Amino acid sequence: MRILLDSFWRAVAYCLRPRVILLSFLPLVLMVGLAAGLGYFFWDPAVAWTRSTLDSWPLLANFWGWIGNFFSSDFSATLAQLVVVLAATPAIVLVSLLVVSGLMAPALTRLVATRRFPELEHKKGPSLIWSVIRSLGLTLLALVALVVSMPLWLVPPLVLVLPPLIWGWLTYRVMSFDALSEHADTEERATILRTHRLPLLAIGVLCGYLGAAPSIVWASGLLFAAGFFILAPIAIWIYTLVFAFSALWFAHYCLDALARLRAERAALAFAVAQGPATLSHDADRAIQTQWGAP
Structure with a gap:
């Protein structure tokens, strides 16, 4: 629990750094x-293709004539432009977020490692292709789990539990793996993911609930169409900031857990070298020297 809370507050503090704030505005710049x-x-x-498609619908021919009685301008042309904008915006947003997420997570992990764990040894991690394949596979499993669990969403409490739990599991598996990819070897990574499974899953679920906040702003933009182009960028910025916070939380927790694991193993190896009689005492003393008394 102590490492969980400590990594939480450190992630909050890092979100106030100018570098992180600038990174959070990156998707807006990329989107523009x-x-x-x-x-x-x-x-x-x-616009021309959309307008011709709208005009070709027989059911809408009378509607365009009726609307033309109230507007002096060509209403179908205006509607075609609006349809193109609304159709293109989600695609542009999705591409921007995917690019930024691929750039932000490694940058934020390196920031934590450089400032807090400068002496942590880098070990050869998985290749970029394997990381991408693994993330896509886990995402596919999460989507299948969501589809299979949809009938249970009709039960009121479960709709508030199952989706965040599934997305939390996905977040925990992907972000913890990425946070350890540059520093931990395969055995260390498996050990940390196994021994810290519940705290990491809790972080993923909490970040999943935080990720629902931009959806509220986005829905407000769709409800109040006049403010869509103001509320949508706000939602994107909030989502990116939540992503940055999640990446920082996982980076602080996982790198701290890795440093502690290596310190414990080094202390154990030191105690074994000194002899079986002093194994327990020397191991405890070496760990306390490295991390301080609890």
Whole structure:
């Protein structure tokens, strides 16, 4: 529990660092750049195709004529532009978040390792291709679990428990693996994921509940269409900040657990070298020297 709370407060403090705040604005900058580039090359063809599709629907022909009695401008052209924007926005947001998540997590882990664990040895981790395949496989399992559990969502309490639990499990498996990928070998990583399973799952579930906050803002933007283009960027920024906090929390916890594991093994090896009679006493003293008395 102490390491859980300690890593939590450290993650909160790191979120106030200028570097983390700047990284949280990265998806907004990337989203604007993508929107400008796509708009420059594809805006006119997309609007023209959408308008021709809307005009080709026989059921809407009378509706366009009736609407034209109230608006002096071409309403179908305005609606076509709005449809293109609303259709392109989720895709641009998804691409931006995927790119940023791939860049932020390693950067934040390195930030924690550099500032808090500068002497922690780097060991060869998995390749980038294996990490991507593993993340995709775990995501697929989580999606299957969500689909299978949907009938249980009709029971009121379970709809508030099952989805966060599934996403929490996914977050715990992916982010803890990424946090340890540059520093721990296969055996160390498996040991930490096994011995700290429940605290890491708790972190994942709590981060899953925090990740629901941007959805409220996003839904408000859809409900109040006039404020959509203001509320949607706010939701994206909040989501990125929550992601940064989650990555920092996992990085602090996992790297701390790894440092403690290595200290305990070093103390045990030292005690064994000194002789069986002093094994317990020397091991306890070496651990307390490394981390302080509890």
